[in-house]
Amino acid sequence: MGATHMLQDNAIVKHMAVPGQHYGAAESAKDHTIRLKADETIYSEGEYAFAIYQVEAGAVRIYRLTPSGQRYILSFCGKGEWFGLETGNVRTDFAEAVCDARITPFRANRNAVVPVDLLNIALTNLAKAQHKQLVITEQSALKRVAAFVHEMADGHPGDCEFDMMMSRSDIADYLGITVETVARCFTKLREKRILCLKGRLQRVVRLLDRDALISLTI
Amino acid sequence: MGATHMLQDNAIVKHMAVPGQHYGAAESAKDHTIRLKADETIYSEGEYAFAIYQVEAGAVRIYRLTPSGQRYILSFCGKGEWFGLETGNVRTDFAEAVCDARITPFRANRNAVVPVDLLNIALTNLAKAQHKQLVITEQSALKRVAAFVHEMADGHPGDCEFDMMMSRSDIADYLGITVETVARCFTKLREKRILCLKGRLQRVVRLLDRDALISLTI
DNA sequence: CGTATGATTGACGCCGTTCAAACCACGTGG
DNA sequence: CCACGTGGTTTGAACGGCGTCAATCATACG
Numbered sequence: 362m363g364a365t366h367m368l369q370d371n372a373i374v375k376h377m378a379v380p381g382q383h384y385g386a387a388e389s390a391k392d393h394t395i396r397l398k399a400d401e402t403i404y405s406e407g408e409y410a411f412a413i414y415q416v417e418a419g420a421v422r423i424y425r426l427t428p429s430g431q432r433y434i435l436s437f438c439g440k441g442e443w444f445g446l447e448t449g450n451v452r453t454d455f456a457e458a459v460c461d462a463r464i465t466p467f468r469a470n471r472n473a474v475v476p477v478d479l480l481n482i483a484l485t486n487l488a489k490a491q492h493k494q495l496v497i498t499e500q501s502a503l504k505r506v507a508a509f510v511h512e513m514a515d516g517h518p519g520d521c522e523f524d525m526m527m528s529r530s531d532i533a534d535y536l537g538i539t540v541e542t543v544a545r546c547f548t549k550l551r552e553k554r555i556l557c558l559k560g561r562l563q564r565v566v567r568l569l570d571r572d573a574l575i576s577l578t579i
Numbered sequence: 580m581g582a583t584h585m586l587q588d589n590a591i592v593k594h595m596a597v598p599g600q601h602y603g604a605a606e607s608a609k610d611h612t613i614r615l616k617a618d619e620t621i622y623s624e625g626e627y628a629f630a631i632y633q634v635e636a637g638a639v640r641i642y643r644l645t646p647s648g649q650r651y652i653l654s655f656c657g658k659g660e661w662f663g664l665e666t667g668n669v670r671t672d673f674a675e676a677v678c679d680a681r682i683t684p685f686r687a688n689r690n691a692v693v694p695v696d697l698l699n700i701a702l703t704n705l706a707k708a709q710h711k712q713l714v715i716t717e718q719s720a721l722k723r724v725a726a727f728v729h730e731m732a733d734g735h736p737g738d739c740e741f742d743m744m745m746s747r748s749d750i751a752d753y754l755g756i757t758v759e760t761v762a763r764c765f766t767k768l769r770e771k772r773i774l775c776l777k778g779r780l781q782r783v784v785r786l787l788d789r790d791a792l793i794s795l796t797i
Numbered sequence: 798c799g800t801a802t803g804a805t806t807g808a809c810g811c812c813g814t815t816c817a818a819a820c821c822a823c824g825t826g827g
Numbered sequence: 828c829c830a831c832g833t834g835g836t837t838t839g840a841a842c843g844g845c846g847t848c849a850a851t852c853a854t855a856c857g
Contacts, residue, residue: 448702483701484666490708498755537716579646
């Protein structure tokens with residue numbers, strides 16, 4: 362999190378980053394960890410936004426519903442990532458646990474101090490959103506799925522085997538394609554000997570050829 | 580710009596918004612207006628990021644080049660909008676004037692104060708990026724173009740006739756479709772009597788049926 | 798064993814890409 | 828003035844990939 366950002370030598374900006382400084386004070390902004398079961402709702406569109414959250418374990422999906430009722434997943438948040446920071450006071454999207462998860466809320470109590478760099482969180486989320494735009498417009502379903510697996514693999518550095526946790530339907534709504542196409546792309550990746558799928562629901566990936574995967578996403 | 584955001588009653592956040600308060604001080608962060616000709620470069624990928632910018636007149640395109648050399652336009656910035664706020668010290672994208680334009684840079688000089696709410700800018704840009712994700716995945720080229728025209732129309736409230744300024748190629752790279760498809764969609768919008776196109780390069784839109792346009796984007 | 802849920806596979810049609818040509822307004826120079 | 832070239836836009840024809848609808852498979856659970 363300690364990433365520096367531009368304009369960092371600015372006096373105002375400096376004041377924003379007080380990591381852990383006020384944490385543990387009499388009136389801490391940090392609440393206790395919340396344990397969530399799979400698919401449990403964290404907040405919904407239209408609700409009052411009183412906190413931001415950090416993922417401790419598991420994964421969270423942030424999504425919106427189009428007027429036609431279709432779900433579009435804006436982002437998945439894994440361990441260490443922040444979500445729930447909005448422009449206004451009202452939620453514009455939904456947050457749910459993808460699987461069993463733990464998250465920590467940070468409330469904005471009066472006089473309490475949030476021990477986090479909000480600007481950094483906002484800019485990180487912006488960078489994620491921009492990268493996703495590139496992935497999505499970078500047409501060809503196979504490229505999108507490859508980029509998704511790559512993204513998941515980045516969340517597990519070192520491991521060549523990991524659990525994606527999300528369903529095919531989650532992946533489809535995240536990449537803007539259909540479940541069937543997602544399945545077809547995964548079989549293509551298997552045929553190309555880039556990965557294996559394991560587990561009851563085929564959500565555990567074993568990476569066989571990371572380089573080939575990356576070259577697909579380009 | 581003065582939009583409130585969540586956690587606004589937080590002490591740290593309060594300190595960030597000092598609109599105009601320090602402006603005009605001995606060492607102002609605001610530089611003089613820059614005048615740009617069409618297609619002139621503002622900054623490029625890899626450069627050191629020392630300032631953010633506000634558009635005074637005209638329009639600016641923010642884009643990236645994929646490894647395969649394809650251009651993808653992340654956003655257009657019109658009058659009043661901010662761009663150039665990045666996560667790191669190094670530019671990750673390019674900024675160019677779409678047409679003749681005027682912009683104001685805000686440097687991060689030592690001891691100088693940026694009279695703007697950086698968090699608000701970041702969150703606004705994040706909201707824009709998220710909305711664009713919905714537009715793009717909301718497949719069907721016609722819907723994308725309709726959403727684009729709608730977005731342009733929002734920049735000219737009240738006017739039913741305005742200049743889009745960008746070329747078909749700009750629009751294509753912005754929406755992730757081809758120039759030909761963009762042209763076909765515009766003729767469809769003309770056939771549906773939703774708009775007329777004027778000017779030598781057919782970039783001036785006259786909106787005939789705003790409601791029909793909006794209902795297309797849903 | 799029957800049902801339910803989620804993943805996979807197949808067949809077919811449509812929409813957008815690709816390649817190509819035409820068009821239009823505006824220059825230039827003969 | 829006309830011929831020609833240029834940059835941007837539009838239109839046409841053919842191909843291919845993804846969505847749709849449907850059936851099948853695998854595993855878990857009552």
